Structure formats: C-alpha cells, structure tokens
Amino acid sequence: MNSQAMKSFEHLEGLSEAIFKRLYQQPATALAVFRRMLPNLAKTFVMAMLFNPDPVPVSSLEAFVRPDQNRLKEEAFGKLRQLYIVTERQGTFALDATFKVELRKALTGGGSPGSFGLPCDTEDKNRVDISFLDRYAAEQWESILHFMVGNETQSSQRPSEGVVRLLLHGKLMEQNRASGTVITQLGFSFLLQEVNSQVWTLLLLYLDMAEQLRMDPVDILHFLFLLGSLELGQDYDMKSLTPTQKGMLEDLRDYGIVYQRKSSSRRFYPTRLATGLTSEIRSLRSPAATLANATPGNDENGFLIIETNYHSPLQIAVLNLFARLISRFPNLVTARITRESIRQAIGKGITAEQIIDYMTANAHPQLRKNSPVLPPTVVDQIRLWQIEGERMKVTSGYLFKEFATNAEFNAVCKYADDIGVLVWIDKNKGMLFVSKHEQIADYIRKRAQSNR
Amino acid sequence: MDKVDGTEHYNFKAPADLATLQVIILDTNPLAWATFEKSSSLSFPAALSQLLIFANAHLAFSQSNRCAVIANHIDGVHFLSPADPGTDHRDPGEADLTPEDLKEIANQNASKYRVFRLLEDEVRASYRRLIKNTTPEAVMACPNSSYLAGALSAALTYINRICFGGTGGRSSGVPGDEKSKVNSAGGKVDETGRTMHAKILVVSVTPDPANQYIPVMNSIFAAQRLKVPIDVCKLRDSTVFLQQAADATGGVYMEPEHPQGLIQYLMMGFLPDHLARQSLILPTKVDVDFRAACFCHKKVLDIGFVCSVCLSIFCEPPQGAVCSTCQVKLDVTSLENIGKPVVLPPKKKKKKKAIDSLPESGVASAAESPVPTE
Incomplete structure (x- = not known):
C-alpha cells in the first residue's frame, strides 16, 4: 500500500470508540478494516485469536514474537488498541466481541443474505457489460x-x-x-x-x-x-x-x-x-491505464492509448508540473526536466517519489523494456534535487519533562524507544520528545499505579 | 513552523512487501481419511471446511494474495483450484437442483465475499468431480497410496510460474491472474526477480511413500532453492520425509494433538506469511528424524551403505558390486565383516594370539571394540 492511501486512512483512525463499535457490525466492514488498516503482524495476531474461544494471556502472545522484534509487536498492539479491536483485561487480550463475530462471518460466509451485496434476482433488460x-x-x-x-x-x-x-x-x-x-x-x-x-x-x-x-x-x-x-x-x-x-x-x-x-x-x-476500494494493489496512473491493465488481453491497446493521449491537456498539465515543456506536436510532446522545474514542483508540495512513480507508471512500452524502467541517474538526480531543500525537518509531537525520578525517566525513554515513537531525548535536562503520546501516558499511569 | 518546509518528503516508502501465494496440498485418499476419522473424529468434510476458512483467512490478508489447492489423490495429483482450463467447470451435483435451490444458493452467495466464494465453489466442485470419477475398487486397491512427490513438484512448478514468470498462465477464475499481469507490467518485484512470495502447506494423513524418496528429496531441495517454506500438518502417522521437508525449507511442522481443533492450529501456526515469520517464533519440530530411504528396496534405514561416488544409499551391498545409480564398480571386499555382531580388525587378532595365554582377555577386548548399534 502506498503512503498516500495510508494517510487517508489516518483520518479514519481518529473516529471515536462508539463509531468503531458500530462500524464492526457488518462483516464487509470488519474485513475491510482488517485488510486495509492493520499492519501485517497485527493481522497475524487477530487471526491467531479469532477462533480461540478464550481471551489470550498477554504473556503467551509475547512469547510468540521474537524478542528482537519488540518494536513491531508494540506497533501491532498499539494499532489494535487504537482501533478498539482488542481489549486488555487482567493480563489477557480479547478481540472485540462484535469484531470477532463479524470477521468470522466474513471468513465462513455465515452472514445474513446481502451482507456482501444483494444481487438482483431478475434479469436486467438493459444489461451492461x-x-x-x-x-x-x-x-x-x-x-x-x-x-x-x-x-x-x-x-x-x-x-x-x-x-x-x-x-x-x-x-x-x-x-x-x-x-x-x-x-x-x-x-x-x-x-x-x-x-x-x-x-x-x-x-x-x-x-x-x-x-x-x-x-x-x-x-x-x-x-x-x-x-x-x-x-x-x-x-x-x-x-x-x-x-x-x-x-x-x-x-x-x-x-x-x-x-x-x-x-x-x-x-x-x-x-x-x-x-478496487478495499484492495491495496498498486493501480497505475490514469483510470484508462488501470482499466486497460485490469482487462485481460487488452494491455497493448491500453498503453497505446496512454501514449497517444499525451496530447490531452490533462496529461500535459500534469507534465507541466515538474518539467519544462519545449515543443508540442499532435502526437508528441517534448519536455525537459531541470533543477528549476523539479524545485518548482517540490515547492508545490509534490514529492520526488511522486514524480518518479508517475514517470515509471506512464513509461512508454519501449522504455519499459529496460530494467529499471527509468535510468538510475535521472532518478537519483531528482531525489538529490529534492534533498537540497531538506535542511530542516518538522516533526509534530509531544514533550515530556519534569520526571520525578531518574529511574522513571529512563524507563519511559526505553518504553518510547521500544514502541518506536521516541524522537529526541536530553538526559541532562530530563526531557524527551515523542511523536505519539497516548501509549506513553498510559505507561506512566500504569507505572505510577504499580509503584503505589 | 510549517512554512519552513511544508512538503512531505519524509514519507519514504518501506521496501515493497510482496503478496503471498499459498499452495495447499491435501491428501484426498478416501480410505486413509476414513481410518483417520475413526481414531480422531475429524472427518474429511470438516477438515476441508476448516482448510477453506484457512484459505479465506490467507486471502483476507491482502487483495493480491492468492491460493491454490492441490489434491494428492489415489491415482495421481489434481489441481482443485485453479481448475484445469480444459475441464468441465460445472458442478456434477448442479443438474439435480431445482430453481428454488438455485435461488437459495444465490442468497447464500450474497452473504459471502466474492473472492472467498469463487475459491470455495471451485474447490468443492472440483473435489466432487474428482470423487465422482473415483471407483470404490480403485480406492480399495491402494489404501495408502500417496503421490507426494508429484504433488510437491506440481506445487513448485506452479509457484515458479506465478511468482517468477509473472505471465499469469493458467486462468484461475480467482481475480488474481490479472494482477500478476499488473505486477509484470510495472508492479513490485524484489531483487531476485520474484513478484510474489510463496509457501506450501501439506496436510497429510497417509504414510511416507518410501518408493518416492528420491523425487521427494529433489522437490525439497528445489523448494529450498526457491526459498519456499514447506509447512506440514501431519494428522496421522509421523513421517520422516515431511519432517525433513519442513526442516530443510524452514517450514513449520506440527502433529496436532487435537485434530478437531484443526482450525486453531492452522490459524496460529501456518497462517503467518513471509513477513510475519521474520518476527515470530513458530512451532516446529526440534528433533527431526533425518533417516533416509535406500535406493534399492525403498526402506527407511538407520544404517546403510553409501556409494562412494554418487552417495546413493543402499540397505545392502548392491548386486554385482555395481552402483545402480552411477554404474560405478565398487570395491566391496572391505565390507565383508560389516553387519556381523563384532568387528575385529585382523591386526588385533594376531595380537590376541600372542597373548592367548591370558584366558579372559579375548572376551574383554571383544566387548570394548566398536559395535554397530541400532
């Protein structure tokens, strides 16, 4: 899955618990959330717990994971908690009851009729192919x-x-x-x-x-x-x-x-x-290309259409975003990729990866015979032009400071590092900066309780 | 602050995670299943249903994941899914259905995800076709027959075509074939040129086909080269070959203690894909039985004879002292004493004669000399 699609899903992650609980009432949704919004390891955990009638002790799940993969494990658990798929009670993990039932239905086909769409039972007189x-x-x-x-x-x-x-x-x-x-x-x-x-x-x-x-x-x-x-x-x-x-x-x-x-x-x-909504298969650039590719036996035509389409203003407008157009013929456009044109594109919030992806996806069949498709020098240069401007990096996050004891500070630092949210620490000042705070706050609270 | 650099250059992509092809090799020997059912109360239909749920779970992981099911039958190897393009795709039971039944089926279909449904329908229909073409006499004639070597080779050739060829090949009916085209056209390929990862799961109720030792081992080494783990779910009779298969290819080997709960074993042990396995500790057999089968009588051996040139294994010195595999003439003169309870080198005998006066010493030295043990 690409990062952009992922990002659009981050929006969904912010929904409230009540909404998630209601979302999981449909097998199709439970399946789609499972497929699109969980990291691989989290999917594995869900499947391991799905047909287990009892809650699983946290310790046995932890023993299931290699000790050096702590970060991935915490990421998986974090995501499962965030989407309210697992609940933790007295040292055991249990899948959300609704989610469990509906995902089981999705896998076994035991849902109510129409839970994956109700096909028409009569013939359509104006059937379309x-x-x-x-x-x-x-x-x-x-x-x-x-x-x-x-x-x-x-x-x-x-x-x-x-x-x-x-x-x-x-x-x-x-x-x-x-x-x-x-x-x-x-x-x-x-x-x-x-x-x-x-x-x-x-x-x-x-x-x-x-x-x-x-x-x-x-x-x-x-x-x-x-x-x-x-x-x-x-x-x-x-x-x-x-x-x-x-x-x-x-x-x-x-x-x-x-x-x-x-x-x-x-x-x-x-x-x-x-x-294609719940699939994460990489679709190609233009709808025409996606469709042509997905229709068996049609690939050749599809590509030809893209190529001749370069005189379409849409394609040219897109090219114009990152290349300087030089000449334009009925079936051919020449453009030059320059430092200025790339910097301009980056200024507009377009990334080098997007440009490279776009060019790869729309490469001419002749160019496609090469491996890699684009000449590496060109790809590298575009990336270098992007990096030129990256002297400062902005990370939004949260600062934790004024810890009661040094031991607590160290424990929190270690935990933050384990779950992969640690961005920066200053041991002398006793401060740390993290990209996400929910789990850290939880951890500090738990620590305080257990110490009491 | 965002004005400094509002762009999103930092979302560099994680290395492409490829989809996984799961090939399930299922024993369909009716007699072996009947025997197994008596001892375990897990019937074949129940096992098949649980396996299909497992396949669905695999397909649920990712849209581009694919699944193939191969039957290891009494008369050979059959693809249950994707079905052979030339065969009759109709379900043999379908002709007897009334329109009401068909409506009922359509209703049921609406409650199932289409990718899952296509696979299930295809597997069940192919299986019914397979059983219809199997006569009781044929079943009685070969109670334990298994085409393990054939099934493994069929799986590996299929994997080779799908994961490295990228041409789609056999039309599967599962909407995945188109995707392999997308892959070859501009999709993800890892550094070895593979477009998909693959793993094989062998669900076995038949004993080792000892006469297929060589082809089975060859398949195992081929799988090792292709980096395809062979997982083994051994429901009945421990087996030597499959233990070695799982061990050599880094697969999971399990002999479920409670076969009724097959689904939990499948979901927990066999489902994790390539990526997840890197971070999981999966159950596998520690003490693998590494015994080999001899080339002459296909018996599983503890100790045998090995050709010094081609490393073929024999349970007794080959006839005429010629290796049956590489035709080399072997020197078997030094083998004369082997197999006898006590091996006494000729030198020692001479010494013994020299100190013959001591009555007990002969017995003692015999006890200390190396004895080939079982």
Whole structure:
C-alpha cells in the first residue's frame, strides 16, 4: 500500500470508540478494516485469536514474537488498541466481541443474505457489460480531473454541482473572482496520486462533508466498504440499502464509482473504481491505464492509448508540473526536466517519489523494456534535487519533562524507544520528545499505579 | 513552523512487501481419511471446511494474495483450484437442483465475499468431480497410496510460474491472474526477480511413500532453492520425509494433538506469511528424524551403505558390486565383516594370539571394540 492511501486512512483512525463499535457490525466492514488498516503482524495476531474461544494471556502472545522484534509487536498492539479491536483485561487480550463475530462471518460466509451485496434476482433488460462499466468509470472520473485542470472542452460534460462543491470543500479547488474555480496546490498534489488514492481522498472528503450535513458516517463507511467487496459486472438490488446509502448512490454515480441507468432504477452496478476500494494493489496512473491493465488481453491497446493521449491537456498539465515543456506536436510532446522545474514542483508540495512513480507508471512500452524502467541517474538526480531543500525537518509531537525520578525517566525513554515513537531525548535536562503520546501516558499511569 | 518546509518528503516508502501465494496440498485418499476419522473424529468434510476458512483467512490478508489447492489423490495429483482450463467447470451435483435451490444458493452467495466464494465453489466442485470419477475398487486397491512427490513438484512448478514468470498462465477464475499481469507490467518485484512470495502447506494423513524418496528429496531441495517454506500438518502417522521437508525449507511442522481443533492450529501456526515469520517464533519440530530411504528396496534405514561416488544409499551391498545409480564398480571386499555382531580388525587378532595365554582377555577386548548399534 502506498503512503498516500495510508494517510487517508489516518483520518479514519481518529473516529471515536462508539463509531468503531458500530462500524464492526457488518462483516464487509470488519474485513475491510482488517485488510486495509492493520499492519501485517497485527493481522497475524487477530487471526491467531479469532477462533480461540478464550481471551489470550498477554504473556503467551509475547512469547510468540521474537524478542528482537519488540518494536513491531508494540506497533501491532498499539494499532489494535487504537482501533478498539482488542481489549486488555487482567493480563489477557480479547478481540472485540462484535469484531470477532463479524470477521468470522466474513471468513465462513455465515452472514445474513446481502451482507456482501444483494444481487438482483431478475434479469436486467438493459444489461451492461464490464467494458461499458470501465468506459463509464473512466469517463466520469477523467471528467473530474479535466475539470480540475480547467479544460472542459476536452470532455463533453461538466461534473455535477455536487462534485464541484466537494472539490471546493476539500480545498482541491478554490473560488477565484477573476477566473472562476481554479485548482489549488493541494489539487495538483491530488492529480499526481494513484487513482485508488484519489478515489479514497475524494470519498473521505465526502465523508467529512456528509457529517456536516448530518448524515450518519457509519452508514456511509459501511456502504463504501461494502462497495469494495462487490463483484464487477453484477447488478445489485437497492432494497438492502439504508435511506442514507440510497442518497449516496446519486453522488457516487457522479464520480463514476457506481452505474445506474437512471436515478429511478432500483438496480446499480459497481464499477472498477468501487471494487478496487478495499484492495491495496498498486493501480497505475490514469483510470484508462488501470482499466486497460485490469482487462485481460487488452494491455497493448491500453498503453497505446496512454501514449497517444499525451496530447490531452490533462496529461500535459500534469507534465507541466515538474518539467519544462519545449515543443508540442499532435502526437508528441517534448519536455525537459531541470533543477528549476523539479524545485518548482517540490515547492508545490509534490514529492520526488511522486514524480518518479508517475514517470515509471506512464513509461512508454519501449522504455519499459529496460530494467529499471527509468535510468538510475535521472532518478537519483531528482531525489538529490529534492534533498537540497531538506535542511530542516518538522516533526509534530509531544514533550515530556519534569520526571520525578531518574529511574522513571529512563524507563519511559526505553518504553518510547521500544514502541518506536521516541524522537529526541536530553538526559541532562530530563526531557524527551515523542511523536505519539497516548501509549506513553498510559505507561506512566500504569507505572505510577504499580509503584503505589 | 510549517512554512519552513511544508512538503512531505519524509514519507519514504518501506521496501515493497510482496503478496503471498499459498499452495495447499491435501491428501484426498478416501480410505486413509476414513481410518483417520475413526481414531480422531475429524472427518474429511470438516477438515476441508476448516482448510477453506484457512484459505479465506490467507486471502483476507491482502487483495493480491492468492491460493491454490492441490489434491494428492489415489491415482495421481489434481489441481482443485485453479481448475484445469480444459475441464468441465460445472458442478456434477448442479443438474439435480431445482430453481428454488438455485435461488437459495444465490442468497447464500450474497452473504459471502466474492473472492472467498469463487475459491470455495471451485474447490468443492472440483473435489466432487474428482470423487465422482473415483471407483470404490480403485480406492480399495491402494489404501495408502500417496503421490507426494508429484504433488510437491506440481506445487513448485506452479509457484515458479506465478511468482517468477509473472505471465499469469493458467486462468484461475480467482481475480488474481490479472494482477500478476499488473505486477509484470510495472508492479513490485524484489531483487531476485520474484513478484510474489510463496509457501506450501501439506496436510497429510497417509504414510511416507518410501518408493518416492528420491523425487521427494529433489522437490525439497528445489523448494529450498526457491526459498519456499514447506509447512506440514501431519494428522496421522509421523513421517520422516515431511519432517525433513519442513526442516530443510524452514517450514513449520506440527502433529496436532487435537485434530478437531484443526482450525486453531492452522490459524496460529501456518497462517503467518513471509513477513510475519521474520518476527515470530513458530512451532516446529526440534528433533527431526533425518533417516533416509535406500535406493534399492525403498526402506527407511538407520544404517546403510553409501556409494562412494554418487552417495546413493543402499540397505545392502548392491548386486554385482555395481552402483545402480552411477554404474560405478565398487570395491566391496572391505565390507565383508560389516553387519556381523563384532568387528575385529585382523591386526588385533594376531595380537590376541600372542597373548592367548591370558584366558579372559579375548572376551574383554571383544566387548570394548566398536559395535554397530541400532
């Protein structure tokens, strides 16, 4: 999984315990949370405990892990606690009862009918096939991207009001008196993300906005996670959806995530953008490329389309972010990557990794024959240009000071180091700086109790 | 403060963690399972269900994880999933179903995640097809037959194609084949050129096929080279070959004491993938039985004869003193005394004669000389 997608999930981690407990009431959600939000070792722990009827003593889990991997273990436990998946009681770990039941249901298929989508039981007279859905999704999604870089002539339709509102809400675009809506730096950075992260970014913005509109976030998340587990090319019945979710369908249709022939239709088809929601497979840059790649036997065509598409203003606008355009022909654009152009891109909040990823993902088949795809000198130089500006590093975090005893200070330092949140210490002044404070505070409290 | 450098250059990526391919080799010998069920009350259907949950759990770890199931049957090796592209994919039981039944099935399907469902349906349908084509006479004819070597080679060739070829190959029906294409097109590849990690789980109820010693060992060494751990869940009869397989490839070896609770053994011991195993202490056998089988009569040996050229193992000096593997002429003259209860070097005998006057000494020296023990 890439760091951007991870980051969008950090937003979810901040939800309250009550919301998590309700989220886990659906097997699809329990499965998606398990798959997308847990580190590998945490998944292993969950599976080890899943079919164990009794709570597991902490000591036996600790004996399960190599002593030199303490940091990973603490990270795993930390995450499980943070998402309220495990509860710790009298020296034993137990999985959250709801989570346990629902994840078991997901694995054994014992959930209620429709817990992974209710397929329509009647034949659709206007049945659509997968290639149609792919085309539809690509059209809708690219029309949003085109709109963002401000070229609406390319695609026939302008995205709906809802989409524009969302882009403005997320500050991906802003209202400008002179020229209407224009893209922001955040928006440019958004353009360089992979499609899957773009979809999530937009959906999380949607979630954020929906909360202001008093829609139930649990309902929304259930539906999003459910969409991720649906089958491409299958039509689903709306009747198992809640009213909120039915309302969402209209918005999701605008994004190209689901397809409905008309809004009164009771059936909907998820597109590839939806079924990829809970997958962490690296999708390629443009929706067209993702779709072409995922359709068997179509790879060649897909790549050709990308290449000829370089005359599309969207692609050129993206290239223009980090390269200086020199000449432009109907089927070819030449651009030069220079120190200035890269520094400019970095100034806009685009990282060297994003640029390199973008170029790798969109490389011409001829270039793709090389291994590595991009010449190492170019990659290194771009990274070096980025590092030039990195003389200072900002880490947000928390300062702990004025410890009662030296022993306590040392113990806390050791614990912070073990769980991997320690950023800086000064032994003489008795201060330490950590990136996360919850577990440390817990630890200090426990220590104080046990000493009493 | 953020104005100093608001960019996010520090999120350097962790090294690419590749997905895992899990190959399950399952004994489907009906007679062996029937015998096992009597002693343990774990039936084959129950074991299969638990294995499928295990496979689902593996697939739940990551979208790109994949799973293959191979049946080690009485007449050979069969892929249960992905099924052979040429075969009839219909479930043999399906023809008898009424429309109501089909509706019921569709309803059940809606409660299952599609990736899990596809795998389960395929495995169950292939298994029913396999059993349908198996006659009772054939089962009675070979109560303990096992094609372990064939199953291991089939698994390894499949792994080789999926994890190193990247072409997708066999159409699996599991939405994973497309992904291997994405991998080859621009996805993650580690320094050895592999696009996926792999591990093999052998669930065995049949005894060692001693006549397959050489191919089994070859498979084990091939697995070792490919860095594919072979995990062994031995439900009945301890086995020499599989212990060695797990030991040589760094896999997990377990003989569940309570086979009814198979699922817990699977989830705890066998599920952790490549990445998790680096930080876990997994149960494995400490005292591995390293005995080999002889090449001539396929018996498992404690002590045997080894060809000095090709290291072939024999339980007795080969016929005509010619090694059956490399055809070298062996000098067996020095072997004449071997196998007799006491080996007395000729030199000592002479000495003994010299001090023959001492009556007890002969007995004493015989007791001290090396005795080949069992």
